[in-house]
Amino acid sequence: MAILVVAEHTNAALAAATLNTIAAAQAIGGDIHVLVAGAGCGAAADAAGKVAGVSKVLVADNAAFAHQLPENVAPLVAELGKGYSHILAAATSNGKNILPRVAAQLDVDQISEIIAVESADTFKRPIYAGNAIATVQSSAAVKVITVRATGFDPVAAEGGSAAVEAVAVGGDAGKSAFVGEELAKSDRPELTAAKIVVSGGRGMQNGDNFKHLYALADKLGAAVGASRAAVDAGFVPNDMQVGQTGKIVAPELYIAVGISGAIQHLAGMKDSKVIVAINKDEDAPIFQVADYGLVADLFEAIPEFENLV
Amino acid sequence: MKVLVAVKRVVDYNVKVRVKADNSGVDLANVKMSMNPFCEIAVEEAVRLKEKGVASEIVVVSIGPTAAQEQLRTALALGADRAILVESGDELNSLAVAKLLKAVVDKEQPQLVILGKQAIDSDNNQTGQMLAALSGYAQGTFASKVEVAGDKVNVTREIDGGLQTVALNLPAIVTTDLRLNEPRYASLPNIMKAKKKPLEVVTPETLGVSTASTVKTLKVEAPATRSAGIKVKSVAELVEKLKNEAKVI
Numbered sequence: 001m002a003i004l005v006v007a008e009h010t011n012a013a014l015a016a017a018t019l020n021t022i023a024a025a026q027a028i029g030g031d032i033h034v035l036v037a038g039a040g041c042g043a044a045a046d047a048a049g050k051v052a053g054v055s056k057v058l059v060a061d062n063a064a065f066a067h068q069l070p071e072n073v074a075p076l077v078a079e080l081g082k083g084y085s086h087i088l089a090a091a092t093s094n095g096k097n098i099l100p101r102v103a104a105q106l107d108v109d110q111i112s113e114i115i116a117v118e119s120a121d122t123f124k125r126p127i128y129a130g131n132a133i134a135t136v137q138s139s140a141a142v143k144v145i146t147v148r149a150t151g152f153d154p155v156a157a158e159g160g161s162a163a164v165e166a167v168a169v170g171g172d173a174g175k176s177a178f179v180g181e182e183l184a185k186s187d188r189p190e191l192t193a194a195k196i197v198v199s200g201g202r203g204m205q206n207g208d209n210f211k212h213l214y215a216l217a218d219k220l221g222a223a224v225g226a227s228r229a230a231v232d233a234g235f236v237p238n239d240m241q242v243g244q245t246g247k248i249v250a251p252e253l254y255i256a257v258g259i260s261g262a263i264q265h266l267a268g269m270k271d272s273k274v275i276v277a278i279n280k281d282e283d284a285p286i287f288q289v290a291d292y293g294l295v296a297d298l299f300e301a302i303p304e305f306e307n308l309v
Numbered sequence: 310m311k312v313l314v315a316v317k318r319v320v321d322y323n324v325k326v327r328v329k330a331d332n333s334g335v336d337l338a339n340v341k342m343s344m345n346p347f348c349e350i351a352v353e354e355a356v357r358l359k360e361k362g363v364a365s366e367i368v369v370v371s372i373g374p375t376a377a378q379e380q381l382r383t384a385l386a387l388g389a390d391r392a393i394l395v396e397s398g399d400e401l402n403s404l405a406v407a408k409l410l411k412a413v414v415d416k417e418q419p420q421l422v423i424l425g426k427q428a429i430d431s432d433n434n435q436t437g438q439m440l441a442a443l444s445g446y447a448q449g450t451f452a453s454k455v456e457v458a459g460d461k462v463n464v465t466r467e468i469d470g471g472l473q474t475v476a477l478n479l480p481a482i483v484t485t486d487l488r489l490n491e492p493r494y495a496s497l498p499n500i501m502k503a504k505k506k507p508l509e510v511v512t513p514e515t516l517g518v519s520t521a522s523t524v525k526t527l528k529v530e531a532p533a534t535r536s537a538g539i540k541v542k543s544v545a546e547l548v549e550k551l552k553n554e555a556k557v558i
Contacts, residue, residue: 069475070438071447093468097450100403100438109404109524112433122527127432128326132335133530140523175447176477179463183471192469196558220558228487238453238488239471244429245487247469253557263325270535274555276547282540291538291555294547304544309558 009044017090019154027117039066064172074101076170108140115151129267150250194223202229203258243268261286310420347425356388385503386495405520407439437484447477
């Protein structure tokens with residue numbers, strides 16, 4: 001039994017979520033092969049070869065795979081995946097985009113965003129915005145699964161010495177083309193991998209006021225997130241959204257500032273180890289999940305917080 | 310061009326669901342049901358395409374129990390032209406739904422199919438991608454902007470680090486993200502008019518689709534509850550607790 005892990009990468013480097021996905025593969029048990037599909041992705045493939053627990057790296061280097069277009073990548077994964085018991089990918093926007101297409105091509109159901117492995121065919125996953133946890137069993141010949149990174153501790157990025165093997169399968173399906181992208185630039189840690197996350201909500205009142213959170217975050221070495229209300233109001237870009245429909249985070253410390261704590265927001269952060277809520281409304285639902293709550297005006301509390309750390 | 314929109318009847322997003330005592334699922338008896346929020350956005354986008362003169366007909370389809378007719382009527386009141394219900398009492402997995410939608414797509418031959426990116430009950434985020442694979446069409450998932458230009462559609466997608474734009478050959482599949490648009494409300498006259506619009510009911514059998522699944526749910530549990538926290542009186546106390554008690558900063 002062997003497991004194929006579809007690597008998330010930037011061609012030059014492996015994304016952190018891949019290490020959590022490999023951890024999930026280890027929990028299932030079996031030989032772990034990592035597929036790196038991209039264009040000029042040699043560096044990412046080398047990095048994958050060094051990851052502890054990986055026995056083989058398959059590299060599909062082709063201009064058609066440059067931007068991970070699912071029309072091109074999914075047939076490759078489905079073709080290579082036929083010989084495996086499991087195909088895993090991180091539940092990132094890429095993994096979610098590609099893997100269901102792979103599953104349908106293999107005519108099997110997909111299991112989304114697992115948070116625990118019970119056995120090789122049984123997994124736990126959250127449903128209803130994390131308000132229920134389902135245990136599901138798959139009888140599919142190839143089990144196609146996306147992995148929620150926060151459910152698994154990452155494996156070591158060093159220590160392995162897997163063989164790297166080139167595969168020449170697939171190409172441009174001619175159905176889609178990459179036009180361009182606009183990536184948000186940030187020097188702060190990546191939201192989904194940060195140890196501390198400071199998030200702001202509607203209570204921030206405007207985008208300019210987020211500077212208070214950035215200042216505090218920089219002191220703490222934290223990433224900055226936001227609630228949907230803050231994103232919809234245009235305070236910050238949407239890739240900062242934490243919640244059921246945004247990013248799922250589980251840092252050591254989550255500081256929710258001016259966030260009421262709607263079900264959809266809690267779905268994205270309630271697995272954080274320690275939750276702090278700063279809100280002037282003492283009845284805000286966020287206080288029901290917060291380990292430490294402070295009823296205060298955030299515009300006074302945040303600068304004071306920053307001065308004290 | 311013809312646009313097909315898929316909508317799902319789900320528990321209303323404001324309801325805090327409870328797990329059944331026997332762990333067989335969540336309790337949906339007497340709970341308010343609504344159209345999945347992402348599906349509302351899909352309907353709205355189709356209606357806007359029609360208002361711009363891009364779409365000529367909007368067909369809305371739902372797969373589910375008889376009661377899903379309510380959500381189809383809502384879509385008709387919002388501006389869809391006609392509706393199809395694939396009636397099935399069973400709870401179907403995404404692959405079965407995608408296969409049923411594929412059968413409807415084969416029959417209707419739409420140029421564009423719009424779905425929500427995920428249903429807020431199963432949180433799967435699979436059906437659109439699966440339908441794209443089965444029909445062999447290109448997919449534009451998590452769309453925050455959709456522009457039809459000739460025989461292509463440009464879709465701006467919300468990705469982890471920002472936004473990505475792709476050009477897809479038509480026919481194509483698009484799944485909506487929250488920021489694609491702000492859905493409108495149905496007006497009373499439109500709700501009345503929607504009652505007269507055609508609604509066809511078919512079954513998986515008549516479409517010749519097997520809805521067998523390779524995944525079964527063994528149990529559904531409530532998530533671990535967090536132990537109650539404390540309220541601190543000052544920022545100084547908060548920082549002190551975080552440093553010395555929780556040891557996280």
